[in-house]
Amino acid sequence: MTWAESADFFGQRGERFAENVRNYYRYCRSRDLFSTHAIVNPQTDRSKGSHQHDDAFAHLGVVEETKDGLIVRGAKMLATHGPTADELLVYPQPGIREGEERYVLAFGIPCATPGLRFICREPFDMGNQSEWDHPLGARFEEPDAVCVFNDVLIPWERVFLYGDVKMGNALFAQASIRNHTGHQTAIRGLAKCQLVTGTAIAMTRAIKSDSFLHVQEQLGELLAYLQLIEGAILMSERNAEPTGRGAVRPAYAPLQALRYHLPKMYARMVEVTQVLGAGGLLVNPMEADLRSEIGGDIARYYRGAGVDAERRTHIFKLAWDITGTQFGQRMVQYERYYAGDPVRVGAGYYLDHNVEHLLAQVERALKGSA
Amino acid sequence: MTWAESADFFGQRGERFAENVRNYYRYCRSRDLFSTHAIVNPQTDRSKGSHQHDDAFAHLGVVEETKDGLIVRGAKMLATHGPTADELLVYPQPGIREGEERYVLAFGIPCATPGLRFICREPFDMGNQSEWDHPLGARFEEPDAVCVFNDVLIPWERVFLYGDVKMGNALFAQASIRNHTGHQTAIRGLAKCQLVTGTAIAMTRAIKSDSFLHVQEQLGELLAYLQLIEGAILMSERNAEPTGRGAVRPAYAPLQALRYHLPKMYARMVEVTQVLGAGGLLVNPMEADLRSEIGGDIARYYRGAGVDAERRTHIFKLAWDITGTQFGQRMVQYERYYAGDPVRVGAGYYLDHNVEHLLAQVERALKGSA
């Protein structure tokens, strides 16, 4: 949506690119297509730019232009739901250097395009988990994939941006992408943080460890994070700004603040939940055990404070699924890297920030004493 | 103001208390009086309640009731600006136990009341600091004091609350005090945080250490805190709630979240500023040196990146005044303890919080898999 609204940005290199973006938006909208995206280069050698690798197509780049479109080769990561989505969106992120023209590419193609292959990571749910034992992992596993392009044709009408380093670096900001992805990232993050906090509370109540002062403080810490997150989202909406193209977009500054801090808060919440769950996270039997001959022993010895053994075990299962399983740890890692390397997110936030009002405050402090 | 608006709370024990509160508010307002307050008991023995000390009046309590008012004896801390204010407000904080009736007291009296003495801590500015050398400390030192009551008469018309443990514990919440003090605490904290962040930026720019990635990240971290603080304040205003007495008050939850997290953010900002200032914080000459025969050497060797030696030194002086002087460290400690023991602030936040919507979310996660 923000792409179509920002079509004039793409139009800088020719009106047909603007038109491509608008048409693609209408196409996806009218068919209600499910889209994934891949925007990061494979790690290969992090000390080198895309153009400095021995293999010129280690990272996705253009092999040649034809009258039908661009022939592209190489790999991009990390497309979540790659194999199950309808469409794949590829676009560049800031940080592109001179000489990397060949690798500046924005386009959208069907996932089923010939020559395009999704190589998935090992599945975390092999299909043999009970939903009771893994309340989240058995239901919500999302495959992550590397996209490999073996000389794939990107038809001209699906090319949005190509070969322009400056535009590649500007896209994220100028097409409002950072605003809109930032907003959905924050909303998604808030929902996850609420679930972790609620689970930590339910868990400690199940064994009344929430009667201890230091446990209460940690739960208070988590609850307070939720308010900070919600407040920043609210501010992004309250300070929404016109795009200059007839729409508004949520303010960038509070959203990007969450991009930096929310993954740290989330990791902290997961850690606190593990710490408060203690050994109880490592003793939970399986659903099948509850219905077996040992069910009686479980019913007697796995009880909590005012909750029966089945209920207590189920809550602890949920806590482990959030904090200790591959599903849970992937979520931690996913939030951490969804917005790119946190060090660069923080650094970029400083570099992009208008700090004049802060420096003016410093000036007043100095002047008063001059 | 919130006291007068909540006069009916005080009226629970007799209409005259409500009247006292209203009159006191009008009195202070019409004379534009400057008020300080003291609400914490002296540390003495933290393992004991007020009523368990050998000296029954180690903590401020009532000696006797007379027809003119209450005779009170004992000490309260920490009255900032005690000796320079017009009026002193004393009121109880939550956490009072049965048996401590004698110590539950809310009243307002002139600082100049006979028998009332303010014992100040050692001044941090002995009057010999140049404003240039200590841009903040030489101008904004605030004396902190313990209030000692040697059988002071509190006239009945100045007594607002007395002897009721339940009301003493409820006052903070029910009279909206926690909302309004929370709001001003947050605004004050935001202003301080902005000054520290601005100073850290000005300082690193003065020596271009902000060209390093890891320095940029730390500045980004600080800038992002500012957004979280501002967002939570905004949310407290956006979610303002009716007091039921014809006024509104800012929402408690986001403000209390700041009460817990803002002092930690502030301490972190001070730490980052010290880390980024490095050895440069420990070599600054005095204003007098700049004007002396060694002024030439200083001009040559204390230069920064694009700023002259005087400017660079002045910025680093400000940074040290915020982070390394008694003035600066008192601010850290003041924010940390303004709202009471952070452990109890966090714990209380959990205990007071309505978490039903979070537990409902847990329930949905469990139900889906039942």
Add this chain to the structure above:
Amino acid sequence: MTWAESADFFGQRGERFAENVRNYYRYCRSRDLFSTHAIVNPQTDRSKGSHQHDDAFAHLGVVEETKDGLIVRGAKMLATHGPTADELLVYPQPGIREGEERYVLAFGIPCATPGLRFICREPFDMGNQSEWDHPLGARFEEPDAVCVFNDVLIPWERVFLYGDVKMGNALFAQASIRNHTGHQTAIRGLAKCQLVTGTAIAMTRAIKSDSFLHVQEQLGELLAYLQLIEGAILMSERNAEPTGRGAVRPAYAPLQALRYHLPKMYARMVEVTQVLGAGGLLVNPMEADLRSEIGGDIARYYRGAGVDAERRTHIFKLAWDITGTQFGQRMVQYERYYAGDPVRVGAGYYLDHNVEHLLAQVERALKGSA
């Protein structure tokens, strides 16, 4: 071994208990038996003591004494390798309160004793993991279990301690158990920390992200922890003390310092490894994929810096197995709680510590200025 050496401790309640301990040691040694242990009460209701539960045998306790031995009922956790071990050792930990006599019990019995049941948690390796995909988890999974005693007879010759709160609280210190378990805990922890650190280094070298300053710093931080751990172990050996019974034991103070800090270091190492692994931890295909028709694409696009795709993937698999799988997160949790609740470990360390030399140092600082 330390039990036998401390037999006189057990002998305080009768020489036969000392004899039992000595015989049991010889018995296990001569048969080379593999022993597990269970020393923590189930969580049930953490706000209550063992004797305050509705079910008097929620926690393991004595039902009656018979001429053959003690009949015990209830549960203990957390016996790692419970079902595969030969013998089970049960003993009390400090923190027992008056009134809990019935629950003070030390004994050793065969795991195959009638009426004793081990209820295992859900296995993390269901037997379908390739060793290449899970270099650790597919080989070293350790089952954790709750031990349930359904009126189990503990023969008198296997009872070591019974019904004495004071001795129950003293056992850990006076029988040198805390010294010897502390030593093995530290050695085990060091080995794990070395493996994580080595893996983090191998991983960043595989993609040359170790060319960045901030990555180098984090690797330096990890390497430095290893020295702190090794130094404390060395000191415990260097300051070994006579037990007064003809043997020596490693010094307690440095070992207990590791008990508090090592799990935090370990969790930090795991976190750093995840942060440095970034998205690369979430894209690894399975061994079978390498040998399949997509092997060529993997070979081309999963290469690292000077290492081929198979090698790079294998290293990242190891990193994920340490940090992101249930196997890896269980290790984090296991280290965190092996020595009991960290808050109480830290608190107990203070309460047990001889701090006279530190207070003397304070005295000198004060005296010099008196």
Add this chain to the structure above:
Amino acid sequence: MTWAESADFFGQRGERFAENVRNYYRYCRSRDLFSTHAIVNPQTDRSKGSHQHDDAFAHLGVVEETKDGLIVRGAKMLATHGPTADELLVYPQPGIREGEERYVLAFGIPCATPGLRFICREPFDMGNQSEWDHPLGARFEEPDAVCVFNDVLIPWERVFLYGDVKMGNALFAQASIRNHTGHQTAIRGLAKCQLVTGTAIAMTRAIKSDSFLHVQEQLGELLAYLQLIEGAILMSERNAEPTGRGAVRPAYAPLQALRYHLPKMYARMVEVTQVLGAGGLLVNPMEADLRSEIGGDIARYYRGAGVDAERRTHIFKLAWDITGTQFGQRMVQYERYYAGDPVRVGAGYYLDHNVEHLLAQVERALKGSA
């Protein structure tokens, strides 16, 4: 001492340099001279090398060689006790780049050498503090200074190293300087850490706040750090290695681990002490007040738990002097930067470390599963 022992290192550029070092050592030793040192370049513009500044002598460098010696100009920091020492030692630190030959300099000269000037920072003790009020600051203030060289002649017999980038970078390691300075840094750090820990304990005991679990945990955390520090020092001595010149030096690895971690531990200790001191750090009257007419009030209301008001106040004064005064905060900053920028200390630790045994461990983990 380590300089003389490593004289052959300096001899690589001519035997006379070796001779200079040996003579200087004998000279200082026989006269029992007190030496300071300055090894860091002024901050000026941190994005530039010494040779890239507009002013070629912003950083200390050689103006010309004469038959009598080198004429040097520019500034070096941070010489503690500069003006009160006998001799000044200057030497290069690792990190010198090609092109900076002119700035590679090691020499030792009298502090009273003509043309050499020490510009001190503002004193923290203006001579008006009572020793009772400032038990440390009024007695142990150490002036820090920038050394300015206005065309100072360094006689040839006092030149130890000059103009060799490679040797400048190697000096720290090859002349065992990092070992010996690391050892004294660690010993000094341990003593400071012991004093802070002791003070935190004395302070909490004075008001019995050490009866709370979460306070106990924090004191345990601090005590445990002391063991880690002591252990690493012990290991450096236990693993002392021959220099190849007939002496031994303490092992580098554990000492450098402390260089990285000890300042963080120290800052943490200071923070914990502030947190535990709470408002009590901000209410202490002056010594003179105790002897004045308000002495009675102080005696009554500043008492602690089993300690009188004077004692309690004195302990809190010490705690504030360590944590809140310029004296105290300078110590935090001094430890933080004594060994150079912590980020680079950590990074260098990784780059210098022999990690073969760790990588071998990784190999075993991978091989077992190959």
